[in-house]
Amino acid sequence: MRLILLGPPGAGKGTQAQHLVAKYGIVQLSTGDMLRAAVKAGTALGKKVEGIMASGALCPDDVVVSIVEQRIDEPDARKGFILDGFPRTVPQAEALDRMLARHGIALDAVIELRVDEEALLRRIESRIADMQKRGEPLRPDDNPDVLHRRLTAYRQQTAPLIAYYRAHGILRSIDGMAAVEQVAEAIERALNAVAASPAPVSKPAPKAAAKSALKSVARPALKTSKLAAKQASKPPSKPPSKSPSKLLSEPGAAKSERAIAKAAAPARGANLGKKSKEQASTARRNATRAALKPPARKAKSRLKARSAATRRAARRRR
DSSP states (O other): OEEEEEOOTTSSHHHHHHHHHHHHOOEEEEHHHHHHHHHHHTOHHHHHHHHHHHHTOOOOHHHHHHHHHHHHTSGGGSSOEEEESOOOSHHHHHHHHHHHHHTTOOOOEEEEEEOOHHHHHHHHHHHHHHHHHHTOOOOTTOOHHHHHHHHHHIIIIITHHHHHHHHTTOEEEEETTSOHHHHHHHHHHHHHHHHHSOOOOOOOOOHHHHHHHHHHHHHHHHHHHHHHHHHHHSOOOOOOOOOHHHHHHSTTOOOSHHHHHHHHHHHHHHHHHHHHHHHHHHHHHHHHHHHHSOTHHHHHHHHHHHHHHHHHHHHHHO
């Protein structure tokens, strides 16, 4: 079980984290405690963040992610862990997701403890008054003014994480204003619901269904390929030429004078060419005949004309 507890300061995250550790046998990872332990142990990372922590500044995201990555590799964290105090911003959440993905693991749930800030301030004031009556020492954060500043910082930096994890589908919201036992029971019910609804795994299709699906896809494809090969082997056929009358009789043909003249132009040109050829052929035949006529016909006609004139003159003398 890998969890994150979200909620403003004073919401009871530490109390609920201890309950989850005892219930599920997982470890609580507090980034603040881990950084202080690294500084105390004098590790390379501890030396790097010692000056930053002493100045009161926030440690860089890559440093915090690195120390969390080292911690989850330890044997006691392999069963699961609770992250408390990290991530604080959306960029830190994105860096955490990338780091967990490198290890092949993911978060199971993010528990948000919803609280009423005004009621939370009144609760802190009441707790301070009770501790003072008992003579107990106060913690540094047991101060309404300090709590108010921390709540403002939470709204500005950490509250956007609620929308981020809701979009990822792993956010579970719990009423943190209820009694401690009731909050613990509500968290347990939410986690049981998460465990009972694992992500659906796609199952392979049965063999018979797979074969029929393969045949239904392969057969039409085979027929299509054969038909395409048969059509490709045939020589391309020329489109039949259409006569002007057919062009004019086709549906949708233009009926304007220009379209009619354009359609009839080839036929008119063909007729004119045919007539000119016939006239030329007739002229050639006539010229040939005239050239082949014998000159004797012309002389004979002249003799006939002279004899007729002689006969007329003889009649007059008589």
